Amino acid sequence: MRLLNKYPFLPAILFFVFTTFLLCLPGSEFPTGRLFSIPQLDKAVHISFFTTLCLLFSFPLKKRLNNVSKIKQWFFIICLLGISYGIAIEFIQKNWIPNRSFELLDIVADSVGCLLALLISYRKFLPAK
Secondary structure: OHHHHHOOOHHHHHHHHHHHHHHOOOHHHOOOOOHHHOOOHHHHHHHHHHHHHHHHHHOOHHHHOOOHHHHHHHHHHHHHHHHHHHHHHHHHHHHHOOOOOOOHHHHHHHHHHHHHHHHHHHHHOOOOO
């Protein structure tokens, strides 16, 4: 717990590295089988990754900032950065990752995840009125 007090964004940074690694895997590295043939599983994974990523960056702010308007501003910035990261990853996949392609629906799923995290952050991490 001391480590989290000293480095409150460490879980977010580690999860960012983990998701970047997974999102940049060549398409040929993906496992096949029954579980991976579920329709739209990919989109659910994108939503969960980006929700978790934005929440992990938002959570430490509730302890670090005491100005509600500043906290809201940072939650919104985190959401926008998450959406930008999702868009950038799609272009990286299209241009530099073998057997991967650009998917507009992945950007939509990433954005839904970021917006969901924003909503959760506003409801759960802001001080009660």
